[in-house]
Amino acid sequence: MTTNIRHAASTELLPELTRLGEHDAIPYYGNLIGGKPRPAVDEAVMASTNPARPTQILGYVPASGAADIEAAVAAAHAAFPGWRDTPAPQRGQILARIAERLHAHRDGLGRLVSREMGKVYDEARGYDVRGAAALAEYMSGEGRRFTGVTSPSETPGRMGFTLREPIGVVGLITPWNLPVLTPGQKIIGAIMCGNTVVLKPAEDTPLTALLLAEIFQEAGVPDGVVNVVTGRGGEAGQALVAHPGVDMISFTGSTAAGRTIGGVAGSLLKRVSLELGGKNAIVVLDDADVQLAVDGAVWGGYASNGQRCTASSRIVVDRRVAAEFTDSFVARVRALRVGDPLIEGVQVGPLVNQAALDKVDSYTRIGLSQGAELLTGGRPVPDAAGGYYYQPTVLGNVAPTDRVAQEEIFGPTVSITVVDDEDEALQVANGTEYGLSMAVYTRDASRGLAWVHRMEAGMVYLNAPTIGAEVQFPFGGIKNTGNGHRETGPSVIEQFTEVKSVYLDYSGQLQRTGFTLD
Numbered sequence: 001m002t003t004n005i006r007h008a009a010s011t012e013l014l015p016e017l018t019r020l021g022e023h024d025a026i027p028y029y030g031n032l033i034g035g036k037p038r039p040a041v042d043e044a045v046m047a048s049t050n051p052a053r054p055t056q057i058l059g060y061v062p063a064s065g066a067a068d069i070e071a072a073v074a075a076a077h078a079a080f081p082g083w084r085d086t087p088a089p090q091r092g093q094i095l096a097r098i099a100e101r102l103h104a105h106r107d108g109l110g111r112l113v114s115r116e117m118g119k120v121y122d123e124a125r126g127y128d129v130r131g132a133a134a135l136a137e138y139m140s141g142e143g144r145r146f147t148g149v150t151s152p153s154e155t156p157g158r159m160g161f162t163l164r165e166p167i168g169v170v171g172l173i174t175p176w177n178l179p180v181l182t183p184g185q186k187i188i189g190a191i192m193c194g195n196t197v198v199l200k201p202a203e204d205t206p207l208t209a210l211l212l213a214e215i216f217q218e219a220g221v222p223d224g225v226v227n228v229v230t231g232r233g234g235e236a237g238q239a240l241v242a243h244p245g246v247d248m249i250s251f252t253g254s255t256a257a258g259r260t261i262g263g264v265a266g267s268l269l270k271r272v273s274l275e276l277g278g279k280n281a282i283v284v285l286d287d288a289d290v291q292l293a294v295d296g297a298v299w300g301g302y303a304s305n306g307q308r309c310t311a312s313s314r315i316v317v318d319r320r321v322a323a324e325f326t327d328s329f330v331a332r333v334r335a336l337r338v339g340d341p342l343i344e345g346v347q348v349g350p351l352v353n354q355a356a357l358d359k360v361d362s363y364t365r366i367g368l369s370q371g372a373e374l375l376t377g378g379r380p381v382p383d384a385a386g387g388y389y390y391q392p393t394v395l396g397n398v399a400p401t402d403r404v405a406q407e408e409i410f411g412p413t414v415s416i417t418v419v420d421d422e423d424e425a426l427q428v429a430n431g432t433e434y435g436l437s438m439a440v441y442t443r444d445a446s447r448g449l450a451w452v453h454r455m456e457a458g459m460v461y462l463n464a465p466t467i468g469a470e471v472q473f474p475f476g477g478i479k480n481t482g483n484g485h486r487e488t489g490p491s492v493i494e495q496f497t498e499v500k501s502v503y504l505d506y507s508g509q510l511q512r513t514g515f516t517l518d
């Protein structure tokens with residue numbers, strides 16, 4: 001394998017992937033460490049496959065372990081002083097070039113996302129890649145702000161202010177569902193603040209991560225500032241979290257993995273940022289524009305096949321409009337076109353892998369066993385190529401405490417719970433362990449604003465579904481969705497910097513602070 005290693009350069013990778021299936025040679029891509037492609041130290045490999053045609057191997061990548069993490073952390077440390085000392089406006093200029101390169105590679109990167117994790121091409125190109133480009137644009141300006149605080153000193157002849165400084169080497173661990181935007185937003189935020197990073201992407205989307213890092217290099221990010229080590233969470237991921245040379249862990253993924261990672265990183269006194277699961281509700285009040293709510297529920301529930309942390313997986317609807325909403329919603333869901341995500345007009349692609357397909361199907365059975373009614377869907381879609389397709393599914397008559405209303409399914413399954421009044425709607429909507437995103441539909445702006453205050457979520461929407469976050473606003477949740485950090489928007493700076501308080505005394509004498517006000 002090592003003799004066959006190739007750099008996952010964007011110019012090479014994209015034509016290679018578009019030709020797959022037409023020739024025998026399956027490319028092998030190395031980790032990106034210190035700007036160079038490297039195989040795993042023990043030469044172990046794993047395959048990245050196409051969920052629409054699971055026998056199609058898109059490429060091989062290293063199945064890395066602790067030794068590879070060691071090398072990547074060393075490269076990140078070596079690059080750190082130079083990057084830290086690069087003036088923030090210059091780092092911002094590189095981010096502007098990253099934005100430009102991401103826009104230039106939107107089609108190819110979008111196609112790779114569709115191939116590797118099954119999201120329809122328009123969403124891959126339009127939201128995932130474009131979102132990362134938009135964040136790079138936004139953060140490039142931050143290079144000329146990067147502001148601190150100045151306050152008057154209580155002591156004469158003295159002034160004080162704060163500086164923002166990078167934390168050091170940041171370990172990034174990401175899931176597969178937004179394989180450009182999530183690694184992209186972490187890398188962009190971390191390097192803007194002067195940190196260097198080691199990314200361990202999800203094992204289902206390693207090629208996208210490698211290509212993303214190549215694009216960053218193409219934009220002028222120096223060697224060693226962004227390192228990528230592919231592999232499994234239980235091996236490369238755990239090694240990254242436990243490595244003493246990693247100063248911070250920024251993790252996005254399931255609440256279960258977040259608890260473990262938060263525990264290990266916390267015991268090592270590392271800063272740890274956790275962006276975890278969601279069980280997001282759309283609330284349809286009795287005065288809602290019902291058709292607008294149906295539009296929102298279809299988009300929020302089934303975009304990316306329901307595989308978004310912010311997916312609208314629960315509908316909480318007032319009994320007075322429940323029949324109208326449900327009839328229209330179910331008809332629209334039945335009409336969704338399922339198929340290969342690269343075919344134009346397809347609205348729902350395959351799930352990411354067999355385990356996801358099994359999980360989604362098992363939740364249909366769990367829902368039915370607890371008394372839910374299957375309104376549409378509920379079965380895998382037979383496919384000659386073995387693609388992991390599942391029928392867009394609606395479960396009605398779901399009680400708020402049912403498992404399908406409480407647990408994250410992460411697939412094309414939406415549950416409907418009917419409530420009698422607004423108080424019950426709020427109680428049901430807020431009644432899960434998660435607090436990521438929530439939406440309310442009402443024609444009454446005052447009522448909507450009251451809901452804005454009462455919804456327990458980090459992001460709330462009025463008359464729009466629970467997906468659709470924009471990069472200039474903080475992204476993240478409360479309760480078991482995270483540990484209080486926010487990604488994107490100005491909050492990125494808080495996440496990825498240390499604050500240093502600076503006192504300058506120009507009085508020429510010892511001044512005992514605290515005594516000067518007596």
Ligand code: NAP
Pocket residue numbers: 173174175176177178182200201202203204231232233234236237238241252253254255257258260261275276277278308309310408410436476477481
């Ligand atoms: P996951 O199983 O938690 O995995 C996420 C990442 O962590 C993967 O790279 C995984 O590696 C790695 N990992 C797993 N266990 C680990 C451990 N003990 N130590 C170190 N690394 C570990 O989540 P997923 O299934 O990929 O993604 C879906 C989840 O992400 C959902 O819960 C979704 O809500 C959440 N999510 C949250 C947000 C947000 O911003 N709040 C955004 C997107 C997704 P492998 O790939 O090898 O398993």
